[in-house]
Amino acid sequence: MSLSLANVEGHVSNPEEAVALKLRTEAESNVRIFASLEELPDSLLSLFEKEAHQNFFLTLPWFQNFIKTALPQDDRLRIYGFSGPGAESTNAGMLLMRSSCNSKWLFSSRKLQALANYYSCLFAPHLADSGAGPRDALQALTFAIAAEMPRWDAVEFKPLDVDSKEFPALVEALKAAGFVVQTYFSAGNWYLPVNGRSFAQYVETLPSVMKNTLSRKRKKLEKMGRSRIEIVVGGDRLAAAIDAYMKVYLASWKQPEPFPQFIPGLIRTCAAMGALRLGIIYIDGEPAAAQLWIVHNGCALIYKLAYDERFADLSVGTILSAALFQHALDVDKVAVVDYLSGDDAYKKDWMSARRERWGILALNPRSLHGALAIARHIGGRAVKRVALLLSNRFRRPK
Secondary structure: OEOOOOOOOOOOOOHHHHHHHHHHHHHHOOEEEEOOHHHOOHHHHHHHHHHHOOOHHHOHHHHHHHHHHOOOOOEEEEEEEEEOOOOOOOOEEEEEEEEEOOOOOOOOOOEEEEOOOOOOOOOOOEEOOOOOOOHHHHHHHHHHHHHOOOOOOEEEEEEEEOOOOHHHHHHHHHHHOOOEEEEEEEEEEEEEEOOOOOHHHHHOOOOHHHHHHHHHHHHHHHHHOOEEEEEEOOHHHHHHHHHHHHHHHHHOOOOOOOOOOHHHHHHHHHHHHOOEEEEEEEEOOEEEEEEEEEEEOOEEEEEEEEEOHHHHHHOHHHHHHHHHHHHHHHHOOOOEEEEEEOOOOOHHHHOOEEEEEEEEEEEOOOOHHHHHHHHHHOOOHHHHHHHHHHHHHHOOOO
């Protein structure tokens, strides 16, 4: 369905506002909302192909598995798509969002969130290449969100690349649409620029304690003759590898998955894409450690890892990590190895660089819950702004 600004409250007080309102209305007339991926036209589906070159977590297969296996039952998919004038417009954009419909109270807060959760390591708007940059598409999309009735009390995006050009553009667009915006730290992200090194060259850069431990434990396992390492990329061994992974995970220290079908679905998705590197180390024929790596566009993503605590003294996790690093550097010849979300201490031993993922919380001063949230989260000058907006909203026209 198409959106317009016909229901925006207030009146235009000067020519500049009239021009801004006209541009805003024209932009939003090209915004549509879709309830499923299957509804998307080719012009928007093509944005997945563009973003697929940037990051695995923005690809169509990632979202297909996410929607199928990790979307809460009460959540609803809302895809905001913008296409500029012309059939071949380079000014197009898309925001994949979700809204919760589990409110038990009539006046519960209404929140719109990025199509992401615990499993997502990166989120971003899907944008076409445009000489004007992301500004126009993002403003059209955020204006459309702001114009919806009933109003959204809050709109949240995370985890985002704080260093990307889209991050400040999205903040600016949300502010222009009338939201009060707060940015916040979400997670650290450790990664390794390979710089053309082989695995042997990389090992020489590891901390001496770790390097010695790795060498000693590997020799011990080889001497015992009890271990076997398998790296599965798909094929006939896929089902058995998934079973082995699940067995290790259940025997590990980790909490049960909130969505049990997500990881098996992701493994199959990665296998179909040629991106799967599922490592399993067996001790006496029994799976002792498992790691899910994803190789995509020259980057090896270390997505999930676990080990059976009964084998902790053999350092099976460290040995399996080394085997997968060797495969990534010497076989896949990746340019980057990425440990994804989290500032866990052990990641510093393997990685050499760090960046951050941030979130954006946009609160609506034109709704009761939004105004209360602004007072609670931000306060100060933002509260004064809310009071002014509310007073203008309820002021009787002269």
